[in-house]
Amino acid sequence: MHPIKISDLRFKYEEAQKNILDGINLELAAGKITAILGLSGCGKTTLCYCMCGIIPHIYHGHLDGEILLFGNPLHKMELSRIARSIGIIFQDPDTQLFSPTVEDEIAFGPENLCLDREEIAQRIEICLKLVNMEKHRFEHPENLSGGEKQLIAIASVLAMDPDLLIFDESLAQIDADGKERVKNVMLQLKTLGKSVVLVEHDPDNLAIADDIFFLKSGKLEAINITNKREFDELYKI
Amino acid sequence: MSKFSIEADIRSKLAVVLGFSTIAVFIQHIYVLSFILIISIAAALLFGANILKAIKTTRNLWYLFFIIVILQSIFSRSGQALLAINGFPLITAGGVLKGGEFLMRVSVIVFSATIISTSNSREVVQGLVQLKIPYDIAFMVSVAIRFLPLLRSEIKDTFTAIQLRGLDLKKIPLKRRIRVYLYIFNPVVAGAIRKARGLSIAMEMRAFRAYRKRTSFLKLRLSAADYFIMVFTLIFTSAVFVMFYYFNFPAGII
Ligand SMILES: Nc1ncnc2c1ncn2[C@@H]1O[C@H](COP(=O)(O)OP(=O)(O)O)[C@@H](O)[C@H]1O
Ligand SMILES: [Mg+2]
Numbered sequence: 001m002h003p004i005k006i007s008d009l010r011f012k013y014e015e016a017q018k019n020i021l022d023g024i025n026l027e028l029a030a031g032k033i034t035a036i037l038g039l040s041g042c043g044k045t046t047l048c049y050c051m052c053g054i055i056p057h058i059y060h061g062h063l064d065g066e067i068l069l070f071g072n073p074l075h076k077m078e079l080s081r082i083a084r085s086i087g088i089i090f091q092d093p094d095t096q097l098f099s100p101t102v103e104d105e106i107a108f109g110p111e112n113l114c115l116d117r118e119e120i121a122q123r124i125e126i127c128l129k130l131v132n133m134e135k136h137r138f139e140h141p142e143n144l145s146g147g148e149k150q151l152i153a154i155a156s157v158l159a160m161d162p163d164l165l166i167f168d169e170s171l172a173q174i175d176a177d178g179k180e181r182v183k184n185v186m187l188q189l190k191t192l193g194k195s196v197v198l199v200e201h202d203p204d205n206l207a208i209a210d211d212i213f214f215l216k217s218g219k220l221e222a223i224n225i226t227n228k229r230e231f232d233e234l235y236k237i
Numbered sequence: 238m239s240k241f242s243i244e245a246d247i248r249s250k251l252a253v254v255l256g257f258s259t260i261a262v263f264i265q266h267i268y269v270l271s272f273i274l275i276i277s278i279a280a281a282l283l284f285g286a287n288i289l290k291a292i293k294t295t296r297n298l299w300y301l302f303f304i305i306v307i308l309q310s311i312f313s314r315s316g317q318a319l320l321a322i323n324g325f326p327l328i329t330a331g332g333v334l335k336g337g338e339f340l341m342r343v344s345v346i347v348f349s350a351t352i353i354s355t356s357n358s359r360e361v362v363q364g365l366v367q368l369k370i371p372y373d374i375a376f377m378v379s380v381a382i383r384f385l386p387l388l389r390s391e392i393k394d395t396f397t398a399i400q401l402r403g404l405d406l407k408k409i410p411l412k413r414r415i416r417v418y419l420y421i422f423n424p425v426v427a428g429a430i431r432k433a434r435g436l437s438i439a440m441e442m443r444a445f446r447a448y449r450k451r452t453s454f455l456k457l458r459l460s461a462a463d464y465f466i467m468v469f470t471l472i473f474t475s476a477v478f479v480m481f482y483y484f485n486f487p488a489g490i491i
Pocket of ligand 1: 013014015016020038039040041042043044045046047059
């Protein structure tokens with residue numbers, strides 16, 4: 001089953017003139033890394049918001065079409081239920097972390113799901129290990145580097161045990177070393193059978209992707225790029 | 238600061254702050270206030286609070302307090318005149334005493350509140366939750382506390398951006414400086430609100446308020462020292478009140 005199946009999705013922000021998403025069709029492959037490319041402002045973040053219910057639950061507008069999350073219509077689900085299947089990691093690490101220690105940060109989601117303490121303890125350990133940040137467990141997230149913060153944001157989302165992870169330009173604000181570490185985690189997630197959506201505009205980060213789509217004029221188009229020249233060609237028009 | 242500090246539960250810290258503040262608010266007597274001020278500074282140091290840093294971060298608040306003190310000593314005239322113009326008493330002993338009392342009262346509250354800052358926000362929230370305060374309210378308190386640093390970092394970023402463009406705010410005349418402040422006010426607030434909204438989306442996507450209840454990984458436990466602190470604070474506070482109201486000690490000085 002597809003983690004996400006989108007049919008003829010159209011969306012317009014309330015004050016906007018025209019549809020920012022205008023007939024999106026997508027069948028996401030399970031257990032793979034799918035990259036979505038596109039120029040700045042073309043609607044990548046908007047598409048991510050639709051895929052995880054932030055639109056229409058938090059941001060409103062004119063929404064049309066259907067999104068199925070593991071076969072169930074997304075618009076009928078509550079955000080807290082969607083959050084069990086989908087985790088999203090944003091671009092700015094500072095707007096994702098709000099707890100005084102790394103441990104508290106990771107525990108936040110499982111606490112909301114009412115898991116018992118032993119289970120939460122287990123999840124904290126597993127997730128910290130996965131992102132290789134065990135030794136920072138009792139530190140204040142504020143004192144970590146950008147890449148480390150992003151790893152903690154990932155661990156906190158992973159603690160909810162979602163099947164699909166969406167990274168919305170999560171590599172953009174971190175240094176080269178941090179990028180490598182986060183990309184390694186993405187590959188590990190894939191081996192664990194999780195599906196990954198990777199929103200990007202840096203060709204160097206596409207090597208780990210199995211499928212690549214290009215978002216333009218509100219539509220998605222499957223593409224196949226193997227080198228930098230083809231990539232540059234894509235952005236020319 | 239000092240290496241030694243008492244490890245205490247947030248709830249016993251709250252008890253201490255509540256006790257001292259209650260005395261400072263209800264007993265308006267310069268001797269009692271001086272005594273409580275010394276005790277609250279000692280307590281803050283014992284709990285490992287960084288008083289100097291607290292004074293620095295609340296610097297603007299203290300300017301305001303000083304202005305209030307001056308106004309209060311001018312407007313409440315009683316006792317011997319210390320400064321008179323044309324025989325009209327401007328500053329009086331009674332007025333200065335009132336101003337001094339006010340300053341001490343807010344000092345007690347601010348210094349004892351620094352004791353709270355030795356616990357992290359998660360512990361404060363959990364303390365309130367274990368005191369049977371609904372999680373939503375407890376959490377709101379911590380979000381409100383978090384919004385201030387957000388605003389501060391936003392202001393800092395904006396000023397850095399301005400200075401990088403070659404405008405040294407310290408060197409331009411006050412009138413133009415105020416214009417700059419007014420100019421950046423909206424973008425700064427908008428930026429802080431945008432960040433706050435980003436945070437709330439991140440929380441919702443981690444199932445915040447999925448259920449009426451939630452579990453908690455952190456469990457606070459009261460130690461013997463905590464019980465001692467709470468009982469001591471209760472006895473101390475009651476003793477001060479009984480001495481003051483029942484035995485009339487210390488007696489009035491004016
Ligand atoms: N909350 C909103 N209300 C109105 N317009 C918005 C909102 N968020 C984004 N937009 C507009 O929608 C367009 C697409 O934004 P976005 O999805 O963030 O693009 P991308 O992530 O590809 O850079 C932009 O032109 C932006 O100005
Ligand atoms: Mg975006």
